[in-house]
Structures are given as C-alpha cells and as structure tokens.
Amino acid sequence: MKASTLVFDSETASRPNIPLSAQEERILALYPDATPLDWEDWRWQIRNRIRTLDAIKKIIKLTSTEERGVIGAGDKLTMSIPPYFAALIDPHDPGCPIRLQSVPQDYEFETAPEEMRDPCGEDKDSVVHGLVHRYPDRVLFLVNEMCAMYCRYCTRSRMVGDGNHTLNTSTYDVALNYIREHQEVRDVLISGGDPLTLGDRTLEYIISSVKAIPHVEFVRIGTRIPVTLPQRITSELLAMFKKYSPIWMSIHFNHASEVTPRVKHACNMIADSGIPMGSQTVLLRGVNDSPEVMKKLFHELLKIRVRPYYIYQCDPITGSRHFRTTVETGINIMQNLRGHTTGYAVPTYVIDGPGGGGKIPIAPEYIVSRTGGRYVLKNYAGELYTYVDPTY
Ligand SMILES: *Cc1c(COP(=O)(O)O)cnc(C)c1O
Numbered sequence: 216m217k218a219s220t221l222v223f224d225s226e227t228a229s230r231p232n233i234p235l236s237a238q239e240e241r242i243l244a245l246y247p248d249a250t251p252l253d254w255e256d257w258r259w260q261i262r263n264r265i266r267t268l269d270a271i272k273k274i275i276k277l278t279s280t281e282e283r284g285v286i287g288a289g290d291k292l293t294m295s296i297p298p299y300f301a302a303l304i305d306p307h308d309p310g311c312p313i314r315l316q317s318v319p320q321d322y323e324f325e326t327a328p329e330e331m332r333d334p335c336g337e338d339k340d341s342v343v344h345g346l347v348h349r350y351p352d353r354v355l356f357l358v359n360e361m362c363a364m365y366c367r368y369c370t371r372s373r374m375v376g377d378g379n380h381t382l383n384t385s386t387y388d389v390a391l392n393y394i395r396e397h398q399e400v401r402d403v404l405i406s407g408g409d410p411l412t413l414g415d416r417t418l419e420y421i422i423s424s425v426k427a428i429p430h431v432e433f434v435r436i437g438t439r440i441p442v443t444l445p446q447r448i449t450s451e452l453l454a455m456f457k458k459y460s461p462i463w464m465s466i467h468f469n470h471a472s473e474v475t476p477r478v479k480h481a482c483n484m485i486a487d488s489g490i491p492m493g494s495q496t497v498l499l500r501g502v503n504d505s506p507e508v509m510k511k512l513f514h515e516l517l518k519i520r521v522r523p524y525y526i527y528q529c530d531p532i533t534g535s536r537h538f539r540t541t542v543e544t545g546i547n548i549m550q551n552l553r554g555h556t557t558g559y560a561v562p563t564y565v566i567d568g569p570g571g572g573g574k575i576p577i578a579p580e581y582i583v584s585r586t587g588g589r590y591v592l593k594n595y596a597g598e599l600y601t602y603v604d605p606t607y
C-alpha cells in the first residue's frame with residue numbers, strides 16, 4: 216500500500232469506523248489495487264460498479280434465468296451494482312431480496328398486455344423537458360438519468376441509464392424559468408435518475424436556484440443513494456444541504472436487509488442535519504409482499520428516523536410481470552399494519568393511475584355500512600362500532 220493512499224481526505228475522515236463484513240472483504244479483494252479506504256469512497260464505488268457477466272459471476276453463481284438476463288439487459292436497462300450493495304447479496308440464494316432487485320432475469324424481456332413504457336404518464340405531463348407538472352401546487356424536477364444501481368422494476372426505465380445525458384444545465388435553466396413563471400408551485404421534488412449521483416457543486420446549483428424562487432417554500436430530494444451507496448452521504452454534502460433548509464428527503468427502501476450499519480449511520484447524519492426523511496417502498500413479489508416483511512422494514516426505518524411514507528403498487532412497466540403482485544396483496548398488508556403496530560409505521564398504499572392519473576390511495580374498507588349519518592365501522596380487530604353524525 217502506497218503511503219499516499221493512507222491520507223484521509225475530508226470526505227473519508229467523516230466516515231464511521233465500521234469494519235468490513237466478510238462478504239465486503241471478499242469483494243474488495245477482487246480489486247487488486249483497492250484499499251479499505253476506497254470502499255468508503257463513493258466515487259470509487261461508482262467507478263467500480265458491477266456491470267458485466269464476468270464481474271457478477273465472481274460474486275454469485277448465476278442461475279440460467281439470471282445469466283440470460285444479464286446478457287440481454289446490456290442494451291436495455293443495464294445491470295449496475297455498487298460493490299457495497301453487491302456485498303449484501305446472498306450468493307447462495309436466488310430468492311435473496313437484494314439480488315432480485317439488482318440482478319436482471321430474463322423475465323424482463325417478456326411483456327404483458329397491460330404493460331407500458333411510461334406507466335405513470337410522465338412524458339404526457341412534462342411541461343418542459345425534465346419537469347412534470349401534474350398536481351396543482353408542486354412539480355417533479357428530473358435532473359439526471361444516472362443511478363448508482365438500476366432497479367430491475369424501475370418505472371422510469373425508458374429514460375434512466377449512465378449513457379443518457381439529455382438532462383443537464385441547459386434543461387435545468389428552462390425548467391427553472393417555468394417554475395419562476397408559475398407562482399402556484401410551492402414544492403419542488405428533485406428526482407431523476409438519482410440526483411445524489413451528481414457532484415455537490417451541480418446539486419448546489421440546482422437547489423440554490425430553486426430556493427431562490429420566492430414562491431417555492433421547500434424542496435424535496437427523491438433518492439435511493441442512502442440505500443445503495445450510503446458512502447455518498449458525506450458531511451460536506453449535508454453542510455451544503457443545511458444552507459438551503461428546509462429540505463425533505465424521500466428514500467426508496469424495500470427490505471429490512473437494506474438497513475445496514477452504513478445505512479443507519481448515513482440516515483443518522485441526515486436526520487442530525489435537520490432533514491426529515493420519508494420512505495418510498497415498491498411492493499414487489501418475492502421481495503416484500505407479506506405483512507411480516509413490510510412490518511420489519513418499517514420498524515427498522517423508525518429506528519433510524521425515517522417515516523414510512525408510501526407503498527407503491529408496482530407500476531405496469533414493460534417487463535415487470537414477475538415483480539407485480541395483486542392489489543389484494545397490498546390491501547392485506549395495510550390491514551395487517553394499521554392498528555397492529557405503531558401508527559408512524561403505517562404508510563399510505565397507492566396505485567399510480569396508469570397513463571397519468573397520479574397517486575390514488577388504496578385502503579382496506581373500514582366503513583361496513585352507512586345509513587344517512589349513521590356509520591357502522593370495523594376496527595383493526597374486526598369488531599363493529601357505530602358512529603352517528605351530529606344533527607344541526
Ligand atoms: C409523486 C409525485 C409528486 C409528489 O407527490 P406527493 O404525494 O406530494 O408526495 C409530484 N409530482 C409527480 C408527477 C409525482 O409523481
């Protein structure tokens with residue numbers, strides 16, 4: 216090891232002293248020049264993502280379904296897994312939830328009649344490139360196409376990928392002008408791709424420009440980085456965010472096994488810097504489609520100050536049939552959460568109306584009957600209670 220590699224730069228100096236797991240050590244050893252300090256460096260993690268058949272084969276023994284998936288995904292939604300996230304894969308279990316989310320399978324190349332390229336109808340509601348204005352008072356601002364890890368069920372697979380660079384400073388300026396001209400916009404949700412794959416300076420340009428618009432009350436950042444690449448959450452990044460408070464963060468979490476010591480540390484840093492966090496979870500077959508698995512995830516999230524926000528029914532994106540559950544599965548999960556555990560652990564279950572309907576809440580039926588102002592209600596345990604409206 217060269218002496219210079221031992222110098223802590225300011226980013227790694229803010230890292231916790233979390234020892235590498237046996238699997239992390241094993242994967243790090245596949246990179247002959249790499250050191251444990253590199254493992255803590257998010258740029259090293261990005262540069263060294265697992266993207267080829269040869270690379271993934273050194274980490275897990277692929278099933279034939281996966282092997283065909285990895286080969287075929289090459290020119291579509293490419294495989295891309297940070298070494299950190301790859302170390303969470305159970306190499307012996309093809310049903311491992313981390314593996315199902317990150318390693319392509321050839322089912323992705325099948326299509327079902329209900330599937331679409333743009334299931335949420337975002338292109339239709341784009342007012343300028345990269346800006347979706349669907350709801351009255353808030354906009355979705357897409358700032359890049361790159362993610363650390365490409366989720367195999369991604370609802371934006373039509374646009375995400377390292378090779379796509381249609382979103383950049385020139386589209387930002389057009390989007391910013393639109394927001395400036397629309398006084399009704401009080402909330403700007405910055406997403407992508409994953410905005411946190413951008414460098415601090417570009418992010419600061421985006422956030423400071425949005426916050427400089429007088430009618431914008433706050434920004435939110437939609438990201439999966441704290442889960443797939445927690446090393447990206449540096450004290451420099453958070454010091455920058457703090458200048459633009461209030462900032463909220465929505466983090467895409469799907470399974471309790473994603474809540475590792477590094478993720479806990481990252482979320483604690485985020486919470487300590489005054490950023491409230493909510494989670495967004497995609498209901499996925501084989502990954503989190505039971506009340507027990509969801510409850511465990513939400514309990515883990517509350518412990519790291521992340522409030523469960525949404526469970527999304529998996530969008531009918533092309534090639535997603537193997538991931539999608541019935542709506543009944545989602546309703547059953549909700550029924551087994553409400554009342555059975557901490558109310559803060561109960562998110563809202565939504566279906567994004569295919570074609571551009573936006574988020575539509577789906578809930579178990581608690582009103583058994585209504586006669587005028589007389590409601591017969593069912594509580595969480597299935598017992599009936601009657602509520603009578605006041606008369607005036
Ligand atoms: C999800 C979404 C939002 C934000 O919705 P909230 O319910 O406020 O979190 C805004 N715009 C679009 C297009 C969205 O899909």
Ligand code: SF4
Binds near residue numbers: 369372375
């Ligand atoms: S992080 Fe979000 S945008 Fe990126 S691949 Fe996953 S679901 Fe898609």
